Amino acid sequence: MTLRLFDYEELYQQLAEQGAADWAAQLKAAGAAAIQSDRHGKLAEWTAAWDQVVVPESTVFEAAGRCITATGKITDQERWQLERALRTLHPWRKGPYDLCGVQIETEWRSDLKWDRLADRLELRGRRILDVGCGNGYYGWRMLAAGARLVVGLDPFLLYVMQFEVVRKFAAAADPVAAQRHFLLPLSDREIPERLQLFDTVFSMGVLYHRTSPIDHLQSLAGSIRPGGELVLETLVTEDDRATVLVPEHRYAKMRNIWFIPSIPMLLCWLQRTGFGDCRLLDVSRTTPNEQRSTPWMTFESLSDFLDPGDPTRTVEGYPGPVRAIVSATAR
Numbered sequence: 001m002t003l004r005l006f007d008y009e010e011l012y013q014q015l016a017e018q019g020a021a022d023w024a025a026q027l028k029a030a031g032a033a034a035i036q037s038d039r040h041g042k043l044a045e046w047t048a049a050w051d052q053v054v055v056p057e058s059t060v061f062e063a064a065g066r067c068i069t070a071t072g073k074i075t076d077q078e079r080w081q082l083e084r085a086l087r088t089l090h091p092w093r094k095g096p097y098d099l100c101g102v103q104i105e106t107e108w109r110s111d112l113k114w115d116r117l118a119d120r121l122e123l124r125g126r127r128i129l130d131v132g133c134g135n136g137y138y139g140w141r142m143l144a145a146g147a148r149l150v151v152g153l154d155p156f157l158l159y160v161m162q163f164e165v166v167r168k169f170a171a172a173a174d175p176v177a178a179q180r181h182f183l184l185p186l187s188d189r190e191i192p193e194r195l196q197l198f199d200t201v202f203s204m205g206v207l208y209h210r211t212s213p214i215d216h217l218q219s220l221a222g223s224i225r226p227g228g229e230l231v232l233e234t235l236v237t238e239d240d241r242a243t244v245l246v247p248e249h250r251y252a253k254m255r256n257i258w259f260i261p262s263i264p265m266l267l268c269w270l271q272r273t274g275f276g277d278c279r280l281l282d283v284s285r286t287t288p289n290e291q292r293s294t295p296w297m298t299f300e301s302l303s304d305f306l307d308p309g310d311p312t313r314t315v316e317g318y319p320g321p322v323r324a325i326v327s328a329t330a331r
């Protein structure tokens with residue numbers, strides 16, 4: 001099978017069959033525009049790297065364990081070429097992956113978050129939207145947990161390219177399964193107001209990046225069928241009152257953090273935007289065991305963002321990152 005880069009035809013067909021032909025047309029136009037705009041001016045380089053990834057025919061692809069793994073016979077020379085191509089797609093933030101012996105130790109041990117939520121959810125047969133999905137690590141885990149379809153949205157084209165590389169291995173192992181996971185280079189802005197299509201919608205690590213968290217929650221609410229589930233993961237503050245932290249400038253050196261709610265405030269936002277049955281699945285402090293610099297993400301990471309004298313606080317003096325996972329039902 002010849003795999004094409006950014007091939008969403010099967011997705012558009014599936015959406016049309018579900019009565020969402022208009023949305024498919026919108027995604028097609030917006031996706032093409034996003035790819036063509038090549039905001040970082042690196043698409044040619046990334047595409048060359050994607051081209052260089054040659055996948056053995058007898059590949060086995062596994063996503064049920066902590067590391068997403070493709071196994072297949074390649075020579076040392078081919079492994080060296082594969083590693084070189086994969087390194088072109090630096091920084092690798094979400095993972096880990098092991099592609100034919102090339103071990104991609106990503107900035108995040110994404111498996112740890114998955115372990116905190118997977119047992120609490122039923123994903124079998126579900127049609128899933130993952131908003132802000134990064135390179136699609138969790139989408140592969142969702143498929144392995146029995147999801148029928150996973151559609152990821154992430155506006156950062158590099159992450160989509162990382163996904164496209166991994167998809168090559170998945171498609172070589174099982175062409176049909178690989179047609180159930182798609183990642184479009186788009187944001188939550190492409191979700192129509194009353195789509196009501198997905199059984200489960202994930203938004204993990206996105207809410208605090210939005211200048212309007214309420215608009216984000218409303219767009220998620222519109223994407224879920226009535227009775228469907230939202231899985232929301234976000235930074236929170238440990239305040240028993242309904243309050244919200246708006247960092248004055250940066251938070252943990254990040255410029256694009258706008259609203260960090262307390263859990264009571266988050267529950268209030270969810271209730272106001274059309275969700276019920278809110279269940280708090282987990283609250284965890286993020287540690288350098290879960291987020292750290294690696295040879296595959298060589299920029300600064302969590303330990304550089306925390307106060308060396310008091311690692312419970314950020315370098316700016318705010319409470320250090322604590323994340324909550326909430327499940328809620330769309331009314």
Ligand SMILES: C[S@@+](CC[C@H](N)C(=O)[O-])C[C@H]1O[C@@H](n2cnc3c(N)ncnc32)[C@H](O)[C@@H]1O
Binds near residue numbers: 110156188209
């Ligand atoms: C902190 S990462 C979280 C990735 C993944 N969901 C996870 O939990 O590990 C946030 C992701 O959201 C994406 N993002 C930022 N703004 C977005 C938006 N408006 N709509 C969708 N994704 C967005 C970023 O490109 C980034 O990949």
